[in-house]
Amino acid sequence: MPKCVVAISGKRKSGKDYCTKILKQALENRQVAVAVTGISNSLKMEFAKIHGLDYAELLTDGPYKEKYRREMIKAAINPFISTDVVIVSDCRRPSDYRFFTENYSTLTVRVETSDEHRHERGFKFVDGVDDADSECALDLHNFDAVLRNLTGEDLTPQVERIMDIVFEILDKEKKKNIVNK
Numbered sequence: 206m207p208k209c210v211v212a213i214s215g216k217r218k219s220g221k222d223y224c225t226k227i228l229k230q231a232l233e234n235r236q237v238a239v240a241v242t243g244i245s246n247s248l249k250m251e252f253a254k255i256h257g258l259d260y261a262e263l264l265t266d267g268p269y270k271e272k273y274r275r276e277m278i279k280a281a282i283n284p285f286i287s288t289d290v291v292i293v294s295d296c297r298r299p300s301d302y303r304f305f306t307e308n309y310s311t312l313t314v315r316v317e318t319s320d321e322h323r324h325e326r327g328f329k330f331v332d333g334v335d336d337a338d339s340e341c342a343l344d345l346h347n348f349d350a351v352l353r354n355l356t357g358e359d360l361t362p363q364v365e366r367i368m369d370i371v372f373e374i375l376d377k378e379k380k381k382n383i384v385n386k
């Protein structure tokens with residue numbers, strides 16, 4: 206099981222992938238083994254196909270999804286069982302965060318930026334997407350850390366603060382392992 210999951214969310218074109226890459230590199234520079242994964246719709250589609258499930262149902266927050274959510278997210282994380290830190294770069298729903306915090310030592314990170322920067326990065330509002338739950342359900346969530354990703358801003362101090370929390374989690378996990386041995 207990974208020692209720490211960094212669960213990243215953010216609006217479309219906020220810079221989730223961009224920030225994920227910077228955080229990954231910064232952690233690797235400190236000799237931490239890092240993997241990046243996602244729980245994107247394509248994974249859900251693949252999961253539905255393999256298990257003969259209804260893909261549309263899987264995208265809702267209903268009981269059907271509840272039932273398979275655990276398996277789906279495990280499928281995203283399982284290949285990285287011996288990696289110290291797994292960054293999940295596309296969390297969208299409170300249920301995603303619930304699953305991670307209940308099952309892993311998790312740090313929830315929100316990538317935020319201005320609408321202006323999102324537009325510069327190619328964002329165009331789409332009815333039924335940008336006002337849907339998958340885009341808005343985490344708007345008022347209480348995140349462990351917020352990364353303000355304004356173009357041209359040096360992200361280093363913010364990334365370092367996040368790394369400090371990751372190192373605290375890794376330290377705690379190490380101590381837990383020693384006690385359990």
Ligand SMILES: Nc1ncnc2c1ncn2[C@@H]1O[C@H](COP(=O)(O)OP(=O)(O)OP(=O)(O)O)[C@@H](O)[C@H]1O
Nearest residue numbers: 216217218219220221222223224326354355356357
């Ligand atoms: N701080 C930044 N400085 C320069 N370019 C940036 C910055 N943040 C993001 N970008 C650029 O903006 C574009 C969108 O960023 P990115 O793909 O990381 O966003 P995202 O939130 O992952 O998008 P999506 O919602 O499509 O998954 C990319 O081309 C990325 O390189």
